Amino acid sequence: MALAFVLSPFLVLFVGALLLMLAEALSPRKGGLALGATIVFLAGFMFSVGAWLYGVEDVPDKELVAPWLVVDRFAIFFDGLLCLGGALAALLAGGYLREHDIERGEFYSLLLFATLGAMMVASAGDLLVVVLGLETMSIGAYALTAFRRTSPRSSEGALKYFLLGSFAAALLLYGFALLYGATGHTDLAGIGEAIKTQGSSPMVVIALVLVLVGLVFKVSAVPFHMWTPDAYEGAPTPATTYMAAVVKCGAFAMLLRVLLTCFGDKASMSWSSGWPPVLAWIAVLTMTVANLVAGQQESVKRMLAYSSIAHAGYLLVGVVATMRAPQASASILFYLLTYVVSTAGAFGALILCGRKGAEAVTYEDLAGIGRRHPAAALAFSLFLVSLAGIPPTAGFFGKWFVFRAAMDAGFHVLTVIAFMNSVIGVYYYLRVLVFMYMREPAAGAPIATPMRSGYVSAALILSAVLVLALGILPSRSLDVAIKAASVFGG
Numbered sequence: 001m002a003l004a005f006v007l008s009p010f011l012v013l014f015v016g017a018l019l020l021m022l023a024e025a026l027s028p029r030k031g032g033l034a035l036g037a038t039i040v041f042l043a044g045f046m047f048s049v050g051a052w053l054y055g056v057e058d059v060p061d062k063e064l065v066a067p068w069l070v071v072d073r074f075a076i077f078f079d080g081l082l083c084l085g086g087a088l089a090a091l092l093a094g095g096y097l098r099e100h101d102i103e104r105g106e107f108y109s110l111l112l113f114a115t116l117g118a119m120m121v122a123s124a125g126d127l128l129v130v131v132l133g134l135e136t137m138s139i140g141a142y143a144l145t146a147f148r149r150t151s152p153r154s155s156e157g158a159l160k161y162f163l164l165g166s167f168a169a170a171l172l173l174y175g176f177a178l179l180y181g182a183t184g185h186t187d188l189a190g191i192g193e194a195i196k197t198q199g200s201s202p203m204v205v206i207a208l209v210l211v212l213v214g215l216v217f218k219v220s221a222v223p224f225h226m227w228t229p230d231a232y233e234g235a236p237t238p239a240t241t242y243m244a245a246v247v248k249c250g251a252f253a254m255l256l257r258v259l260l261t262c263f264g265d266k267a268s269m270s271w272s273s274g275w276p277p278v279l280a281w282i283a284v285l286t287m288t289v290a291n292l293v294a295g296q297q298e299s300v301k302r303m304l305a306y307s308s309i310a311h312a313g314y315l316l317v318g319v320v321a322t323m324r325a326p327q328a329s330a331s332i333l334f335y336l337l338t339y340v341v342s343t344a345g346a347f348g349a350l351i352l353c354g355r356k357g358a359e360a361v362t363y364e365d366l367a368g369i370g371r372r373h374p375a376a377a378l379a380f381s382l383f384l385v386s387l388a389g390i391p392p393t394a395g396f397f398g399k400w401f402v403f404r405a406a407m408d409a410g411f412h413v414l415t416v417i418a419f420m421n422s423v424i425g426v427y428y429y430l431r432v433l434v435f436m437y438m439r440e441p442a443a444g445a446p447i448a449t450p451m452r453s454g455y456v457s458a459a460l461i462l463s464a465v466l467v468l469a470l471g472i473l474p475s476r477s478l479d480v481a482i483k484a485a486s487v488f489g490g
Contacts, residue, residue, distance in 0.1 A: 002054075002059050002060055002061070003059055003060065003061045003062065003064060003065070003071070005047075005050070005051060005054060006051045006054065006056050006059050006071055006076070007065070007069075007071070008047040008050070008051060009044040009045075009047045009048045009051065009076075009079040009080070009083060009119065010044075010079065010116065010119055010120075010123075012040065012043050012044045012047055013040060013041070013044045013083070013112055013115060013116050013119070014116060016036075016037075016039075016040030016043070016044075016112060017040070017109055017112035017113050017116065019036075019040075020033060020036055020037060020040065020105070020108055020109055020112065021105075021109050023036065023105075024105030024106065024108075024109065025105075033105050033108045034090055034091065034093055034094025034095075034097075034108065034455055035094065035455075036108070037086075037090040037093075037108035037111060037112060038087050038090045038091050038094070040112060041083045041084075041086040041087035041090055041112075041115070042083070042087050044079065044080075044083035044086075045080050045083040045084050045087065048076055048077075048079040048080030048083060049080060051076050051079075052073065052076050052077075052080070052480075056071050056072055056073055056076060059071055066125060067125040067126050067187035067188075067189065067190070068124075068125060068126050068128075068129050069120075069123050069124065069125055069129065070123050070124070070125040070257075071123070072123075072487045073483050073484045073486070073487060074122070074123075074253075074256075074257070074484050074485065074487045074488075075119075075122050075123030076484070077333060077480065077481070077484035078118075078119065078122035078123075078249065078250075078253045078484075079119055079122070079123075081249055081336065081337060081340060082115050082118050082119055082122070082246055082249060082250060083115065084340065084341075085242070085245040085246040085249060085340045085344060086111055086112070086115045086242070086246055088241070088245070088340075088341075088344040088345075088348070088459050088462065088463060089111060089238050089239075089241050089242040089245070089246065089344065090108060090111055090238075091348075091455045091456065091458055091459035091462075092237070092238040092241055092344070092347070092348050092351055092455065092456055092459050093107055093108070093111070093236075093238035093239075093455075094453070094455030094456075095351065095451065095453025095454070095455040095456035096236060096237055096238050096351050096453075096456070097236065097238070098453075099355055099451050099453065100236070102147065102148060102236065104147075106143075107144070107147060107238075107239075110140045110143050110144050110147075111140070111144070111242060113136060113140050114136065114137050114139075114140025114141055114144070114242070114246070114247070115137075115246060116133075116136060117132075117133045117134065117135070117136025117137030117138070117139075117140065117250070118133070118137045118246055118247065118249065118250030118253070119133070119250075120132060120133025120136065120137075121133035121134055121137065121250055121251075121253060121254040121257070122250060122253035122254070122257065124188070124254070124257060125187055125188055125189065126186050126187045126188065127176045127179070127180070127186045127187075127188070127191075128186055130176070130188075130254060130257075130258065131169075131172075131173060131176065133250075133254075134169065134172075134218070134254065135169065137247060137250055138165055138169065141161070141239075141242075141243055141247050142158055142161055142162045142165065143158075144235060144236075144239035144242060144243070145157050145158035145161050145231050145234060145235040145239060145243070146158030146159075146235075147235065147236050147239055148234070148235070148236055151234065153230075153233065153234040154234040154235060154236075155234070156230060156234060157227075157230040157231040157232070157233065157234025157235060158231065158234065158235075160226075160227045160230050160231065161227045161230075161231040164217070164224075164226070164227045165217070165227070168213065168214045168217035168218065168224065169214065171210045171213050171214050172210065172211060172213070172214025172215070173214075174210055175206075175207045175208070175209070175210030175211035175213075175214065176207075176211070178203050178204075178206055178207035178210065179191050179204070179207045179211070179262065181203060182194075182195075182201055182203040182204045182207065183195065183198070183204075188257065188258065188261040188262050189261060191261075191262045192261050192262045192263070192264055192265065195262065195263065195265055195267075195268065196265040199267065200267050200268060200273070208263060208268065208275060211258065211262075212275060212278060212279075215251070215254065215255045215258065215259070216279075216282060218251035218254065218255070219248060219251045219252055219255060219312045219315070219316070220248070220251075220308065220309050220312055221282050221283075221285075221286040221309070221312045221313065221316060222282065222285040222286040222289045222290065222309070222313075223285065225286070225289075225290070225309050228305055228306075228308070228309055229302050229305040229306060231243065232244065232301065232302070232304070232305035232308070233299060233301050233302050233305060237301070237347055237350060237351050238347075238351070240301065240304075240305075240347060241343065241344050241347040241348065244304070244305070244308045244343050244347065245339070245340045245343045245344050246340075248308065248312065248339075249336050249339075249340060252315060252332065252336060255319065256319070256329060256332065256488070259275065259319070260322065260329070260488045261488075263275060264488070269322075269323040270323075271323070274323070276320045276323040279316050279319055279320050280316075280317075280320045280411070280414055282313075282316060283313045283314075283316035283317050283319075283320060283414070283418075284313070284414070284417055285313075286309060286310065286312055286313030286316060287310055287313030287314065287317075287417070287418060287421035288313075288417075288421060289309075290306045290307070290309035290310035290312075290313060291306075291310050291421050291424045291425050291428075292424070293306050294306035294307055294310065294425070294428050295424070295427055295428045295431075297428070298362050298363060298364075299361060299362055300350060300361065300362060300363060300365075300366065300432065301350065301361065303428055303432075304343075304346060304347065304350070307387060307425065307428070307429075308343065310421065310425055311339055311343075311387075313418070313421070314335070314399060314402060314418055314421075314422070315332055315335055315336070315339075315402070317402060317403070317406050317411070317414055317415070317418050318331050318332040318335065318402040318405055318406065319332065320406070320409075320411065320414065321402075321405045321406040321408070321409040321411060322409075322488070323409070324408075324409035324410055324411075325405050325406075325408045325409035326485075326488060327405065327408075327482070327485070328402075328405035328406070328408075328409060329485035329488050330401075330478070330481045330482040330484070330485035330486075331401035331402045331404070331405040331481070332402065332485075333481035333484055333485055334397070334398060334401055334474070334477060334478050334481040335398040335399070335401065335402050337394075337398075337470065337477060337481070338386070338394035338395050338397065338398035338467075338470055339395075339398060341386075341394060341463045341466040341467050341470070342383050342386040342387050342393070342394060342395050342463075342467055343383075343387070344459065344463050345379070345382070345383035345386070345459075345460060345463030345464060345467060346380070346383040346384060346387060348379075348383075348456055348459045348460050348463060349376065349379045349380035349383055349460060350380065351451070351456055352376050352379065352380075352450055352451060352453075352456050352457070352460065353365075353366060353369060353373070353376050353377075353380065353450055354449065354450065354451065355449050355450065355451035355452075363431065363432065363435045364435070364441070366380075366432060366435045366436050367435050367436070367439040367440055367441045368436070368439060368440045368441055369436050369450075370433075370436040370437035371437075373450045376450045377436045377437065379460050379464065380432065380436065381433055381436070382464055382467060382468075383463065383464075383467065384429040384430075384432055384433065385429070386467045386471070387425075387429060388422075388425060388426045388429040388430070389422055389425075389426075390426070391471065392468075392471045392472055393467050393468070393470075393471040394466065394467045394468075394469075394470035394471045394474070395467075395471075396471060397470065397471060397474040397478075399422060401478065402418075403415050403418060403419060406418070
C-alpha cells in the first residue's frame with residue numbers, strides 16, 4: 001500500500017489519461033476536457049506533495065519496481081513539477097484551442113501521456129525505462145507540434161523535430177548499447193559501479209560521447225538546437241508552453257539521472273578526461289548564441305524560443321558545477337521550478353494578448369498594449385522580468401543559486417560568462433516592455449486585441465502567485481530542492 005501511494009502521481013495520470021480518452025470518445029462536447037485534464041494534473045501534483053510528506057526512504061517493497069524505477073525524492077520532486085507544468089499548459093489550451101477553433105480532445109490526452117513519459121525518465125533506474133519514457137514523451141511532443149493540421153509552418157516544425165529527434169534518439173540508444181556491452185548491465189547503478197571498478201575503456205568513452213549528444217539534443221542546447229525555434233513557432237502556443245517547460249524539465253531530469261549515476265566516478269567527472277569540460281563549452285555556446293540570436297528576432301514567440309535555449313545554457317553551468325560542488329544539483333532543481341512557472345506565464349501572457357484574427361505575434365503587434373490593456377501588459381511584464389532574473393521575482397533566485405554554485409565550485413570564468421549573457425538577455429526582454437508601454441501602433445498596422453478566457457486568466461494568476469512567492473520566500477522551496485538532490489550527494 002505504501003509503495004502504491006508513493007507511485008500514486010504516475011498512477012493518477014495514467015488512469016486520468018485513459019478516462020479522458022473515454023470521455024472524449026463518448027461525449028460530443030469537448031469543452032470540459034481542459035478542465036478534466038487540469039484536475040488530473042493537479043491531482044497528480046497533490047499526490048506528489050502527499051508522497052513527499054509521507055517519505056520515501058523507508059517505503060517497504062521498493063525492490064518490487066527496482067531496478068526499473070527508482071523510488072526517491074528526486075523522482076517525487078519531478079513528479080510534482082511536471083504535473084504543475086502540465087496543469088498550466090492544459091489551462092492555457094482550454095482558452096487558446098477554443099478561441100482558434102482547433103479544440104480537439106486528443107490534445108489533452110497527448111499532454112497526459114507525454115507527461116507520463118517525462119515522469120518515467122525522471123524516475124528511471126534502467127536504460128530500457130529511460131528509452132521507453134523518452135520515446136513516450138517525445139512522440140507526444142511531435143504530435144502536439146503538428147496539432148495545427150492546416151498550418152504548413154506547424155507541419156514543417158514537427159517534421160524537423162521528428163527527424164532530428166529520431167536521429168538523436170538513435171545515437172542515445174547506440175550509446176546505451178555500448179554501455180551494456182562494456183559493463184554487462186542495463187541498470188544505471190550497476191553501470192556506474194562497473195565503470196568505477198573497471199575504469200573507462202575506449203568503448204565506455206565512445207558510449208559517453210553518444211549519450212552526451214542525445215542528452216544535449218533533448219535539452220535543446222547548441223549546436224543541437226536548430227529544431228527548437230521552428231518547432232516552438234509552428235506549434236500551437238499551449239503546445240509550445242508544454243515543450244518549453246515540461247519537456248525541457250523531463251530532459252534535464254534524464255540528463256542528471258544518467259550522468260550522475262552512470263558517469264559519476266572521478267575519472268568521468270574529471271576536468272582532464274571527463275564530461276564536465278565538454279558541457280562547459282556547450283553551455284558557453286548555448287548561452288552566447290541563443291542570446292545574440294534572440295536579440296535579432298522580430299517574432300516574440302521565436303524570441304521566447306531562443307530564450308528557452310539560453311536558459312538551458314544557464315542550467316548546464318549548474319550541471320558542470322556538480323563535479324566539484326555536489327550541492328549544485330539542488331540549484332538546478334530550484335532553477336527548473338522557477339523556469340517552469342515563469343515560462344508558462346510568459347507564453348500564457350502572449351496568448352492573452354491576442355484573440356483570433358488579432359494575435360500578438362511580433363513586437364509591433366504589442367505596441368501600445370500597455371495603455372489599451374494594462375492587465376495583459378502587466379502580466380507579460382512580470383514574467384519577462386522573472387525570465388530576465390530581476391529581483392524580487394523567482395527568476396532572480398534561480399539564477400543566483402546556480403551562479404553561486406558555479407562560483408563555489410571554482411568556475412569563476414564560466415560564471416562571469418553566464419552573468420554577462422544574462423545581462424545581454426535583459427535587452428530583448430525589456431524590448432518587449434518598451435513596445436508595450438512606450439510605442440504606439442503604426443498607422444494602418446494590425447492591432448492585437450486581448451482575448452477573454454477564464455482558463456488563461458487562471459493559469460496566469462497561478463503562475464504570477466508562484467513567481468512572486470518563490471521570489472519573496474525562496475528558502476522553503478530551496479530546502480525541498482536540496483532534499484530532492486541529496487540522492488546524488490548534494
